[in-house]
Amino acid sequence: MQKEMISMWQAISIIVLFLFGSTAVMGMNSGAGHDSWIALIVASLFGGVLVLVYARLIRLLPGMDFYDMAQTVFGKIIGKIIIALMAWYAIQLSALVLRSFSEFIQIVSLMETPQLVVMVTMLLVTGYMVFSGIETLAKWVMIALALTLGIVLFTMIISIRQSDFSNIFPILEHDFSTMGKATLNLFVFPFAETVIFLTLADSIKKSDNVYKIYLSGIFIGGVVLLMLFLRNVLILDVPMQNEIYFPSYAAARVASIGEIFARIEMSIFANFVLGCIAKLSICILAAVKGVKKLFGIKKNGRTLFFISLLILVVSKVQFENVMELITFSEIYPYYAMPFQIAIPILVWIGAEIKMRKKSRK
Amino acid sequence: MIKRVVSILLILALCTLLSGCWNYRGLNTMSIVAGVAIDRKDDQNYQLTVEVFDLAASGKESAGKSQIVESEGKTIFEAVRNAKKRLTKKLYFGDIQLVVISEQIAREEGIQDVLDWFMRNEKARETLSTVISQEKTAKEILTASGVDHKIISEEIEKILDADNRTTASTKNIDTFKALNILKGQKETALVLPAVHCTDNQGKKVVEVNGIAVFKADKLQGYLSPEETHYYLFAVDEIKGGILTFPFEAKNQKNQDNLSLEISNNKTKKSYSYEENRLKVFLDIKTTAALGEVGTDIDVSKKDNIEKIKAAATEVFVQRLEAVIKKTQTEFGCDVFGFNTMIHKKNPVLWSELKENWNFYIQTMEVEVRPELVIKNTGLMK
Numbered sequence: 036m037q038k039e040m041i042s043m044w045q046a047i048s049i050i051v052l053f054l055f056g057s058t059a060v061m062g063m064n065s066g067a068g069h070d071s072w073i074a075l076i077v078a079s080l081f082g083g084v085l086v087l088v089y090a091r092l093i094r095l096l097p098g099m100d101f102y103d104m105a106q107t108v109f110g111k112i113i114g115k116i117i118i119a120l121m122a123w124y125a126i127q128l129s130a131l132v133l134r135s136f137s138e139f140i141q142i143v144s145l146m147e148t149p150q151l152v153v154m155v156t157m158l159l160v161t162g163y164m165v166f167s168g169i170e171t172l173a174k175w176v177m178i179a180l181a182l183t184l185g186i187v188l189f190t191m192i193i194s195i196r197q198s199d200f201s202n203i204f205p206i207l208e209h210d211f212s213t214m215g216k217a218t219l220n221l222f223v224f225p226f227a228e229t230v231i232f233l234t235l236a237d238s239i240k241k242s243d244n245v246y247k248i249y250l251s252g253i254f255i256g257g258v259v260l261l262m263l264f265l266r267n268v269l270i271l272d273v274p275m276q277n278e279i280y281f282p283s284y285a286a287a288r289v290a291s292i293g294e295i296f297a298r299i300e301m302s303i304f305a306n307f308v309l310g311c312i313a314k315l316s317i318c319i320l321a322a323v324k325g326v327k328k329l330f331g332i333k334k335n336g337r338t339l340f341f342i343s344l345l346i347l348v349v350s351k352v353q354f355e356n357v358m359e360l361i362t363f364s365e366i367y368p369y370y371a372m373p374f375q376i377a378i379p380i381l382v383w384i385g386a387e388i389k390m391r392k393k394s395r396k
Numbered sequence: 397m398i399k400r401v402v403s404i405l406l407i408l409a410l411c412t413l414l415s416g417c418w419n420y421r422g423l424n425t426m427s428i429v430a431g432v433a434i435d436r437k438d439d440q441n442y443q444l445t446v447e448v449f450d451l452a453a454s455g456k457e458s459a460g461k462s463q464i465v466e467s468e469g470k471t472i473f474e475a476v477r478n479a480k481k482r483l484t485k486k487l488y489f490g491d492i493q494l495v496v497i498s499e500q501i502a503r504e505e506g507i508q509d510v511l512d513w514f515m516r517n518e519k520a521r522e523t524l525s526t527v528i529s530q531e532k533t534a535k536e537i538l539t540a541s542g543v544d545h546k547i548i549s550e551e552i553e554k555i556l557d558a559d560n561r562t563t564a565s566t567k568n569i570d571t572f573k574a575l576n577i578l579k580g581q582k583e584t585a586l587v588l589p590a591v592h593c594t595d596n597q598g599k600k601v602v603e604v605n606g607i608a609v610f611k612a613d614k615l616q617g618y619l620s621p622e623e624t625h626y627y628l629f630a631v632d633e634i635k636g637g638i639l640t641f642p643f644e645a646k647n648q649k650n651q652d653n654l655s656l657e658i659s660n661n662k663t664k665k666s667y668s669y670e671e672n673r674l675k676v677f678l679d680i681k682t683t684a685a686l687g688e689v690g691t692d693i694d695v696s697k698k699d700n701i702e703k704i705k706a707a708a709t710e711v712f713v714q715r716l717e718a719v720i721k722k723t724q725t726e727f728g729c730d731v732f733g734f735n736t737m738i739h740k741k742n743p744v745l746w747s748e749l750k751e752n753w754n755f756y757i758q759t760m761e762v763e764v765r766p767e768l769v770i771k772n773t774g775l776m777k
Contacts, residue, residue, distance in 0.1 A: 147419055205740050205746075272580065285572075
């Protein structure tokens, strides 16, 4: 099978849509209220630093995805353990995204449709996407991103009339520890989740500047999320933003210009669907790759099927209801950090040492 | 060839099957709610009066009629469901525009719990208006007859919507913003429009009548339409309205005989805090047209205009200060939202003043610095 390659802009689009994915509708409730935009900017700066590590890793061992890198650096046994851990993280992330997506659909509009139906339909779509390979995925993501950004711009223009610009004041009212916690939350979800992209690193052309890809992705994604957050807070103001589960949706309901451009919340739906498909496809692709490497499977289809089933089961089993999902997102930073930071940094240090040894020879 | 046929058939089949939903809800099985009135029936139950768009009766001739449905229940949600016991169709709240709450509920229980269901429900709009009924029950508001609209909820909502541009006698507020104030800015006193019934050609019609002032979420008192007019100046929400004032020439009874039509207004709030006393400055710049001159005076002469301006400004300041005094003594809470002014500009100072905010409101001095520009006097001199 010929190696599939994606261009630089495709890679950047994938990162941006991935960042946008589920954050946009779940909202960026970070506990810092109206100062969350500052936390968002700081978190994206930290994200920028972290992706420098990722990009360096890709530079050191080009043409390999994260699983191969782990095995090259640490040898087969420890490498396989790392592969298993990262693949598990990809599965967990998919399950989270899938669950929040189906909860959103069920709570907000299709109350009588069983969640299972929504999840299965989603998995069928993403399964087909993954089956078609990363090139198809990349091409689709570019179109989806254009649509998504168009909708974001549209909703922002319509929201101007309802925005109250004094809602951001007073700036920096919260104390350092609240802001710190908020920054941590926003850093882990969504910026540090770009670690998944490491597993697709073998599709990046060697001639492309990986640093540029990663940093542009984080920057553009950060800007879009910032605009979204400002739109939400300027319309809704903090108390409602904290209480509502899905602030973007509520903001879109309020925004209107006259009677014609009212009730635009369906566009938020479209955004969420597109973002979720993208995020899910990437996570499932990462998981499938990992499992294939782990067990030495060559065929694509069957692994995909079983991984999708596994994600479905995990999705259903992990929470009983939406409230538990929200509670989980409070401890999620501590759970995710080993996967997002510790393991990549370990592999990076190992790779640096190995490269030094090699160049000394 | 066969492949093509099969793929086209498949596409058609998929489009038909996948573009559907799990189930459907036909329009003829839904009763679209326009407005709800909430009363307390007895110790246990709420009584809901729901105004529903009457789709069967409205056609080409009539603009739209409404039906009234009553129901009871221990909570709002239960009352809404109980309505199904006497309706063939289920109530659909997607288009609801108005919630009327009776004075009794507002005084005794508070409105926050009552409004909870409307916000939690995924169908009801956050931008619906909440009003307080000054009649004995909220039901009387919805069962009155409208002057030019048969559907009372829509009529009230449209009156409220256009109000600050035309009569400036009440304040319209989206319900989610009201809840923001109740949950977030606890120091601001919530104000909601107040509605009552009056007589119009023998029929009872609905009229907006000033605002209702709350402390936390319980009703405290009302401001009359005229007082609300001046209140709106202080919070910078005037976009229109008429200011009347008396002018001395030939005016023995000191009646208001001149009318200024406000076309534009900008109020800038600022404050100074010294020695534990708060002083608020209101810089009010108004552009108005002299719409009615009920006395014999040549308004094309500059001196007369200056005299009129002076008289108008004096009366304005007097009345505004009277309203502010009234809110300070009678309500003792921050009706004007001055706390946000301090909070947003100087959070450090705000955290000091926060605990005793009501004390500062009651002892604050307000200085009004108005500036009036009269741009024209209509068609005549």
